[in-house]
Amino acid sequence: MTTIEAPRTPARPARKGVNWEKWGWIYMRASGLVLIVLIFGHLLINLVLGEGVKQIDFAFVAGKYATPFWQVWDLLMLWLALIHGGNGMRTLVNDYAHNRTVNRILRWAIYAAVIVLIVLGTLVIFTFDPCPAGAAADQLPSFCPAR
Template identity: 55%
Template sequence: MTTTSTPIPAPRSSGGPTIVPTVSRNRRTTRGNTELYGWLFMRVSGVVLVALIFGHLFVNLVQGEGINAIDFGFVAGKWSSPFWQTWDLLMLWLAMIHGTNGVRTIINDYAERDGTRMVLKLALYTAFVVVVVLGTLVIFTFDPCPANSPADLLPSFCTA
């Protein structure tokens, strides 16, 4: 028994037979592998962020006296260690890049007009830069005992 194949008409066509063009498998797309790398980054950074966040929560809430112990002095003591500065910096940067990449994907999916997409991405990238720069500056320039400050405003661990 022999079978004959009939091409299925393309959607929104007149219903007649269509010729399907062959596409070379070696043809490069205009985006390259950018979306693939973004997809992979989201998976890897998500796993790393889960570990960083649970470590952060364990140290801040479980290991010590809980939420009541978190104050200016706690943060100052924690950020006096390069380990915790690096931990919090990595958490900030990964969370911001991860979130920005996710919102960028949403903008690409739902913003129909090119102008709207451009404005939304510009606002997104501006917010990303502002938060990352300010957060990095706070982590590395934080001084709990600034010079020439009134002694009554300094924490108890500072020597006036």
């Protein structure tokens, strides 16, 4: 006689430790909601209010990055979007790259790209200086005092 397991019986015993897939799933939902607010706020301020896209130039970005509020706003948008996108790409690789070596290479490439872009984007946001010291006066924007 053959015994049939109950339908909800786990195929293998539960693993101990952190369930990274569950937390990745939760992160995708939470970051998606926050990104909707951040992105539509960004579009509203930069494109809808004011003069639209023609107002966006070097001086506009310099003015925005002169305030900590916009630095933090853009930093949150950058970090959440890159981690959200990287997690989505990791999920696609896990779903479609069945060869273990290819899967591992692709996942590490995604992690590396996300880390490099987060570091570079963060550096741009916090080190942006529209009026660098020692620059030639003819290379400075018109709103910079002559140094």
